[in-house]
Amino acid sequence: MAEGSGDRTLPRIAEAFKDLASVVTDSLNAEVKVAPFSHACSLVSPLFGCLGVAFKFAEMDYVAKVHDLAEASKSIQSLQSLIDLDVRGGTVRKGGSHTRNLLRVKRGLDMVRVLFEQILVTEGNSLKDPASKAYDQVFAPHHGWAIRKAVAAGMYVLPTKEQLLKKLNEDEASAKVHMQSYVTASAPLIQYIDKLFVSSDLGIDW
Template identity: 35%
Template structure:
């Protein structure tokens, strides 16, 4: 246990994200078709990503707030639903897809504009690459290696989530 605490104390934020996502990817790759990803595990790994918003500067505070709100909703859901599949099933039963589609048809165009505008403004305040790496406690080389690992692990998770929605005949527009 002491060795793990020492490792955690020296781990950079990017390392923590990469390891959490790789662990989930490894779990998903090793599982049989009927085994599922625990919602609390998914939430814990996703919550680690929020550190990046702070590194991007004040202009991305809105994105961090929205992201953390979604994570809190999922964490709250994990008190009722054990797995990601369980919460997707509940979404289907609650007709959230219909509500989501109605939102997309009526309001999303306005929300997208505001988000696009905020992102465009935020791009002007992004820290330089070197400053971002310092904030993340990474070098060019270490960040590149870890991001490649993260992307690989995230691909596995995205495929898993896609398959859960597609198994319910819910199309994803991403």
């Protein structure tokens, strides 16, 4: 699709994350597999493209990291074993490590979750407040001054909500349903990933 967006982006995202969430919520010893996880994450990429040129860098960074996880899925089964491998190799925090990329991608998912949550409760046509809140909550604490300034500038050239929905081929009502369903499904998945990091004593604030 020309704009990297379009038909059925939101329902596809909602569906894929609902499936992943059911893995996490159905069993106490749930195991999320890298392949369906990276596939679901790849469905989110077009969204970044829909947020305008200002977020092109965010899209490129996210796409590269999701691609790395997709490659990893060819030889690594679960998110847990992906982390275990880096722990054993002493490569957890190494630039470009699968585990480090997983933490970044998880933040991308969380940012979209907060963005949707905020869009659902914000009146009006501007995405500036929802996007700023999402960025401030999820990424800003981990970014240096230069990136924070660049993102802040990008907030002034976001599309309007109406433009975003049009690119996504949704109306207000259908978008609401899919956004809510992503918000609901992604929360337990994000918690699950956080727990993987915390229970391996890796922390999530790096």
